[in-house]
Amino acid sequence: MSYVLGHNQYGKAEVHVVRVFRDDPEAPHDLVDYNVSVSLTGDFTEAHTTGDQAKVLTTDACKNTVNSFAKEAGDAVREPESFALALADHFIEVPQVSGVRISVEAFPWDRAHGNPHAFVKNGDYVRTVTVTRTADDTSVVSGLKELTVLKTTDSEFHGYYQDRYTTLQPTNDRIMATAVTAQWAHEGRDVQWGASFDAVKDAITSSFAAAYSYALQHTLWEMGGAVLDAAPSVAEIRFSCPNKHHFVIDLSPFGVENNYEVHHADDRPYGLIEATIKRSEDVDKSSAYDPGQAW
Numbered sequence: 041m042s043y044v045l046g047h048n049q050y051g052k053a054e055v056h057v058v059r060v061f062r063d064d065p066e067a068p069h070d071l072v073d074y075n076v077s078v079s080l081t082g083d084f085t086e087a088h089t090t091g092d093q094a095k096v097l098t099t100d101a102c103k104n105t106v107n108s109f110a111k112e113a114g115d116a117v118r119e120p121e122s123f124a125l126a127l128a129d130h131f132i133e134v135p136q137v138s139g140v141r142i143s144v145e146a147f148p149w150d151r152a153h154g155n156p157h158a159f160v161k162n163g164d165y166v167r168t169v170t171v172t173r174t175a176d177d178t179s180v181v182s183g184l185k186e187l188t189v190l191k192t193t194d195s196e197f198h199g200y201y202q203d204r205y206t207t208l209q210p211t212n213d214r215i216m217a218t219a220v221t222a223q224w225a226h227e228g229r230d231v232q233w234g235a236s237f238d239a240v241k242d243a244i245t246s247s248f249a250a251a252y253s254y255a256l257q258h259t260l261w262e263m264g265g266a267v268l269d270a271a272p273s274v275a276e277i278r279f280s281c282p283n284k285h286h287f288v289i290d291l292s293p294f295g296v297e298n299n300y301e302v303h304h305a306d307d308r309p310y311g312l313i314e315a316t317i318k319r320s321e322d323v324d325k326s327s328a329y330d331p332g333q334a335w
């Protein structure tokens with residue numbers, strides 16, 4: 041039998057590191073909470089085909105590098121994009137490495153009641169970053185997931201294609217809810233990452249609230265446009281949004297009127313609506329995204 045080695049990559053997944061900033065004894069503490077994954081490509085054929093590990097930077101060293109960079113990388117640690125860039129810039133210098141992908145989940149913590157050293161984990165969303173680096177190219181994708189939003193009206197759904205399996209009744213008024221997963225690819229790496237993230241998140245939530253919706257697809261389009269207007273470095277944004285169906289419960293058997301008030305919050309199945317909104321047809325950022333990410 042003959043066979044060849046196809047695409048391969050390796051690294052350390054899910055290095056969960058928390059960094060406290062407490063250099064100034066007079067200043068309140070800050071912290072960042074990152075789950076970092078490192079993935080390397082390069083000249084690693086022999087590690088697989090002959091068992092020769094001479095070129096393998098250990099995944100243990102990858103983990104140690106992440107932990108040490110949480111101190112060594114200075115102010116770059118404060119934003120997940122700049123932290124991922126610092127790590128990617130480091131790993132790409134390893135001679136046998138030709139490609140680096142750093143993925144970060146950043147868990148937000150809010151200061152507790154203005155206390156200088158106590159925090160409450162903010163479960164509203166998780167911030168995400170994917171940095172992809174080769175010798176002469178760097179791409180940065182920022183994102184968020186698990187941002188759950190709901191509006192109680194200003195949402196319709198009707199006029200859709202009908203076949204013999206179509207039973208859904210059209211509606212001029214419904215709850216619309218989704219848990220937004222979005223990733224957006226930047227042009228360049230010279231970006232104020234924190235301000236840019238805040239602008240995108242604000243654009244998503246404010247346009248979700250303000251836009252009158254004729255479908256979740258229509259809302260994705262509105263949110264994408266708002267993001268491109270708000271964040272100049274963003275070339276495109278990809279959404280993956282489950283339609284969290286809320287069905288009006290028929291209370292008429294009990295003689296009770298239900299004017300879009302009482303709903304069954306359905307769990308599954310759910311509609312899954314996905315779309316990319318980009319500045320022009322020419323934008324192609326597909327290589328910037330981690331294909332291994334479930335979304």
Ligand SMILES: O=c1[nH]c(=O)c2[nH]c(=O)[nH]c2[nH]1
Nearest residue numbers: 197208254255256257283311
């Ligand atoms: O916003 C929606 N988009 C759909 O494609 C769809 N399909 C469906 O059954 N309900 C909805 N709602």
